Amino acid sequence: xxxxxxxxxxxxxxxxxxxxxxxxxxxxxxxxxxxxxxxxxxxxxxxxxxxxxxxxxxxxxxxxxxxxxxxxxxxxxxxxxxxxxxxxxxxxxxxxxxxxxxxxxxxxxxxxxxxxxxxxxxxxxxxxxxxxxxxxxxxxxxxxxxxxxxxxxxxxxxxxxxxxxxxxxxxxxxxxxxxxxxxxxxxxxxxxxxxxxxxxxxxxxxxxxxxxxxxxxxxxxxxxxxxxxxxxxxxxxxxxxxxxxxxxxxxxx
Amino acid sequence: xxxxxxxxxxxxxxxxxxxxxxxxxxxxxxxxxxxxxxxxxxxxxxxxxxxxxxxxxxxxxxxxxxxxxxxxxxxxxxxxxxxxxxxxxxxxxxxxxxxxxxxxxxxxxxxxxxxxxxxxxxxxxxxxxxxxxxxxxxxxxxxxxxxxxxxxxxxxxxxxxxxxxxxxxxxxxxxxxxxxxxxxxxxxxxxxxxxxxxxxxxxxxxxxxxxxxxxxxxxxxxxxxxxxxxxxxxxxxxxxxxxxxxxxxxxxxxxxxxxxxxxxxxxx
Ligand SMILES: Nc1ncnc2c1ncn2[C@@H]1O[C@H](COP(=O)(O)OP(=O)(O)OP(=O)(O)O)[C@@H](O)[C@H]1O
Ligand SMILES: [Mg+2]
Numbered sequence: 327x328x329x330x331x332x333x334x335x336x337x338x339x340x341x342x343x344x345x346x347x348x349x350x351x352x353x354x355x356x357x358x359x360x361x362x363x364x365x366x367x368x369x370x371x372x373x374x375x376x377x378x379x380x381x382x383x384x385x386x387x388x389x390x391x392x393x394x395x396x397x398x399x400x401x402x403x404x405x406x407x408x409x410x411x412x413x414x415x416x417x418x419x420x421x422x423x424x425x426x427x428x429x430x431x432x433x434x435x436x437x438x439x440x441x442x443x444x445x446x447x448x449x450x451x452x453x454x455x456x457x458x459x460x461x462x463x464x465x466x467x468x469x470x471x472x473x474x475x476x477x478x479x480x481x482x483x484x485x486x487x488x489x490x491x492x493x494x495x496x497x498x499x500x501x502x503x504x505x506x507x508x509x510x511x512x513x514x515x516x517x518x519x520x521x522x523x524x525x526x527x528x529x530x531x532x533x534x535x536x537x538x539x540x541x542x543x544x545x546x547x548x549x550x551x552x553x554x555x556x557x558x559x560x561x562x563x564x565x566x567x568x569x570x571x572x573x574x575x576x577x578x579x
Numbered sequence: 580x581x582x583x584x585x586x587x588x589x590x591x592x593x594x595x596x597x598x599x600x601x602x603x604x605x606x607x608x609x610x611x612x613x614x615x616x617x618x619x620x621x622x623x624x625x626x627x628x629x630x631x632x633x634x635x636x637x638x639x640x641x642x643x644x645x646x647x648x649x650x651x652x653x654x655x656x657x658x659x660x661x662x663x664x665x666x667x668x669x670x671x672x673x674x675x676x677x678x679x680x681x682x683x684x685x686x687x688x689x690x691x692x693x694x695x696x697x698x699x700x701x702x703x704x705x706x707x708x709x710x711x712x713x714x715x716x717x718x719x720x721x722x723x724x725x726x727x728x729x730x731x732x733x734x735x736x737x738x739x740x741x742x743x744x745x746x747x748x749x750x751x752x753x754x755x756x757x758x759x760x761x762x763x764x765x766x767x768x769x770x771x772x773x774x775x776x777x778x779x780x781x782x783x784x785x786x787x788x789x790x791x792x793x794x795x796x797x798x799x800x801x802x803x804x805x806x807x808x809x810x811x812x813x814x815x816x817x818x819x820x821x822x823x824x825x826x827x828x829x830x831x832x833x834x835x836x837x838x839x840x841x842x843x844x845x846x847x
């Protein structure tokens with residue numbers, strides 16, 4: 327039911343957009359009609375260009391976010407579980423670092439990592455690291471101490487505690503963090519792909535803007551939104567299929 | 580009979596903010612608690628809320644070390660938790676991400692018992708607590724009383740020699756409670772486990788215990804130990820409740836009442 331509602335809402339939005347453009351409520355020079363954007367999208371799809379760009383962006387996001395998750399999980403577990411004092415000490419630092427505007431950091435990444443793929447992936451990594459790290463830390467923290475007590479009372483320790491308690495106890499929170507990471511990753515994509523790239527959804531936006539190709543600019547925006555939503559949906563599906571033990575919150579009013 | 584458990588001068592204090600002076604004051608959850616429990620004995624602990632019963636079981640389980648005093652099981656000083664003790668906690672503490680079956684099998688996994696055998700053992704204990712058919716449900720799908728029964732099955736499944744039970748039947752209905760009491764007594768008689776059982780129900784204490792330990796609060800100490808030398812079963816449909824049984828109930832009731840009254844007057 328919820329799903330249908332959101333589909334209807336999105337469809338309605340596009341409809342309003344189209345009508346507003348046709349009635350000249352919108353200045354189509356800056357905001358072309360929805361149908362114009364779709365036409366441009368189809369043209370790019372037909373030439374195969376569109377998929378090249380989507381693929382290039384997805385690959386960068388995959389490596390950037392993958393690396394962020396790969397590093398943040400063990401780091402988060404370590405900070406929350408084994409060295410809570412160190413974590414309390416580092417937390418303000420992490421919070422500050424995470425709040426640095428990623429777009430202002432782009433020149434720094436270019437200087438340090440050059441103009442190639444490394445700096446693009448580096449920016450995505452940097453931005454998506456924080457939500458993943460914070461969710462791993464808070465995921466461990468919110469585990470019910472009583473459950474941990476029960477496991478310990480039976481003599482469980484070390485590896486068993488990790489795999490039987492810590493991991494399943496924090497996985498839901500971690501998924502939520504990764505979803506924020508993905509959203510942020512797509513947001514920063516444009517900035518990352520400004521630097522000497524030849525393909526990518528952010529690249530489309532950047533070059534279309536420069537060349538004043540407005541419909542194409544909107545193709546980029548639309549595609550970032552759509553691919554981002556699809557990737558998030560995929561992760562949500564994964565989360566639901568793994569975390570089967572929680573009461574469905576949708577039921578609670 | 581050899582002593583299975585020796586509790587020697589256990590004291591556990593917490594520093595709590597006093598409501599009047601806003602200064603931290605020392606508060607004894609347990610003070611100089613000394614008790615010997617013989618092998619195969621069924622000891623029931625009763626006492627007012629907050630007198631340190633759960634604290635006592637926590638310390639016995641090895642989860643916490645008391646501020647002072649020592650515990651020995653079979654002559655060995657207890658230094659931490661182990662599979663020789665089963666602990667049914669006051670809050671059921673089931674693993675939310677494990678099915679009922681997998682919850683019950685947790686201790687068996689730690690014991691490195693092969694999968695097939697684990698399945699057989701868990702099935703029999705799930706049956707025992709009357710949850711047959713719920714094997715693959717998750718805890719959130721169960722009522723409070725059902726969760727409590729899973730916690731009991733989980734503690735029994737790996738066959739610990741000592742059972743620590745913190746109000747294990749508090750959340751079940753009267754009928755299930757009687758059934759579980761009967762089952763516990765029969766398991767106890769068959770397996771010769773040593774049981775330390777906390778309850779707020781005086782009847783339950785008299786029904787189950789070899790000895791009832793009556794505690795007082797602030798500081799948590801033993802007020803009196805009442806041996807219940809009644810033949811078992813103590814309540815049955817045919818025999819009903821005997822006069823001797825009722826006498827024990829009212830005696831313990833009196834002890835608890837006095838305990839509370841003297842606490843009240845101490846505070847005034
Ligand atoms: N971590 C703690 N910090 C401070 N005080 C504590 C802590 N744990 C327990 N206490 C105090 O110790 C006392 C004994 O607690 P305990 O849980 O053992 O009581 P209890 O006899 O099990 O009570 P109940 O019958 O209500 O379960 C209580 O007054 C409680 O407030
Ligand atoms: Mg208690």
